[in-house]
Amino acid sequence: MTLKKTPLYEAHKRLGAKMVEFGGWEMPIQYTSILDEHQAVRTSAGIFDVSHMGEIEVSGPQALDFVQKLIPNDASKLAVIQVLYSPLCYENGTTVDDLLVYRLVDKFLLVVNAANTDKDFAWIQNNVSSFKNVNAENRSAAYGQIAIQGPKADATLRPLVECDLSQIKYYWSVQAKVLGESALVSRTGYTGEDGFEVYASPQLTQKLWDTLISAGAKPIGLGARDTLRFEAGLALYGHELNEQTTPIEAGLGWTVKEKSSDYNGKAILLQQKREGTKKKLIGLKMVDAGVPRQGVKVFVHGQESGVVTSGMKSLTLDQFLAMAFVSTNTSLKPGDRLEVEIRGQRKIAELVKLPFYRGSVKH
Amino acid sequence: MPYPSEYRYSKEHEWVKLEGANARMGITDFAQHELGDVVYVELPKVGRKVKQHESFAVVESVKAASEVYAPVSGEVIEVNKKLENQPELINKSPHTEGWMVVLRIDTPKELDNLLTAADYEKHIGGK
Numbered sequence: 407m408t409l410k411k412t413p414l415y416e417a418h419k420r421l422g423a424k425m426v427e428f429g430g431w432e433m434p435i436q437y438t439s440i441l442d443e444h445q446a447v448r449t450s451a452g453i454f455d456v457s458h459m460g461e462i463e464v465s466g467p468q469a470l471d472f473v474q475k476l477i478p479n480d481a482s483k484l485a486v487i488q489v490l491y492s493p494l495c496y497e498n499g500t501t502v503d504d505l506l507v508y509r510l511v512d513k514f515l516l517v518v519n520a521a522n523t524d525k526d527f528a529w530i531q532n533n534v535s536s537f538k539n540v541n542a543e544n545r546s547a548a549y550g551q552i553a554i555q556g557p558k559a560d561a562t563l564r565p566l567v568e569c570d571l572s573q574i575k576y577y578w579s580v581q582a583k584v585l586g587e588s589a590l591v592s593r594t595g596y597t598g599e600d601g602f603e604v605y606a607s608p609q610l611t612q613k614l615w616d617t618l619i620s621a622g623a624k625p626i627g628l629g630a631r632d633t634l635r636f637e638a639g640l641a642l643y644g645h646e647l648n649e650q651t652t653p654i655e656a657g658l659g660w661t662v663k664e665k666s667s668d669y670n671g672k673a674i675l676l677q678q679k680r681e682g683t684k685k686k687l688i689g690l691k692m693v694d695a696g697v698p699r700q701g702v703k704v705f706v707h708g709q710e711s712g713v714v715t716s717g718m719k720s721l722t723l724d725q726f727l728a729m730a731f732v733s734t735n736t737s738l739k740p741g742d743r744l745e746v747e748i749r750g751q752r753k754i755a756e757l758v759k760l761p762f763y764r765g766s767v768k769h
Numbered sequence: 770m771p772y773p774s775e776y777r778y779s780k781e782h783e784w785v786k787l788e789g790a791n792a793r794m795g796i797t798d799f800a801q802h803e804l805g806d807v808v809y810v811e812l813p814k815v816g817r818k819v820k821q822h823e824s825f826a827v828v829e830s831v832k833a834a835s836e837v838y839a840p841v842s843g844e845v846i847e848v849n850k851k852l853e854n855q856p857e858l859i860n861k862s863p864h865t866e867g868w869m870v871v872l873r874i875d876t877p878k879e880l881d882n883l884l885t886a887a888d889y890e891k892h893i894g895g896k
Binding site: 435436439440441629633695696697699718719721726749 | 805806808809811827829831832834853
């Protein structure tokens, strides 16, 4: 199978990036070091090639009704150019993917995970048959995307955009001229820092990337994208979210709404929200030394009772941390001790609140 | 970074420095570069006896955990305690300050299985 390349592939090569396969794409995992890149985003401004993300456009008179059927969060509350985070669920409440919903003037734009784009689009098409006046289109190839993140993201992007960035609030967007060409700019991101995501044509994406680097932004690979989102307690599909997990279990109860209309998974999700779940997502901090990676077993009072979904050294906090699913049979509160098993050895950890770290993001 | 000509190297990217009847070892510059920022090192206990090619330590970078293999058979007589608090020494100084273990060599003949610096450079050049 040939790996897909983003419009910035040649730029990554020129920058000397280490390239890896990710969800069918050949992507940069790091340019210099994950540690340097992580710190640049926490303290200054970094740019990410996120052109591999999938873009699915939903239009037609019944577009809102259709989006409402697909997701548990409430898209009817969105003003035009407002953005919403939501899981995408199956009828049994488990998670197909997580996505952003942009309400644009004439359509909804759904931005989905690269590795899930084909699966999501198939699921969406499967649902569309009962709606007469809806058109769903996978437009991923038409979009390049750059995320610019960090406390200096705003100041770095500002001179390149013909609009007042200060007017864009968190989870709002604007259709604006960027370097003289039309693009969609939103104050969103996946790092815990303030910042923007810019959706543009492949050509403009290339031009913007080079311009941002000249303006002092540091290119950031997928390695630091993971360490940053992890500290901010943001779920990653394939880790905290998957086809066996509902958003309620993954700590995303706030995205599940009553809504008057029906949606996929509504009955089970609202029931779980009322009555609780069998497992829940927690944060862990290692007391003993060790790296509690995905798949490491968690023990409460000596009993196996869960598994780590993501775990690593927090580069900002200098601690070994993990997110894990544990059974809700045992009640746990912050500071309570439990154990993880790393390479056959039980090691002590304690429960901590999520997120581990709050950056410059303006909620 | 040059590969010291007095060291010997394994194909699994460990280096060995002979010190009398002992072997000081660590991972090579190539290996640390491939791994990226090292955040944790799990070292064997002093007194543990290992066979050549046996996994006896783990180096963890931000992204992944990698096993380290004994380049020769022997007994662990010293470990680099500095790595507990400064695992980044493996990145900064892989061939000297970032050493991991000193082994008392069991079978000196096993050293013949290792590569010279020139051969090791050829080995990694092919990657």
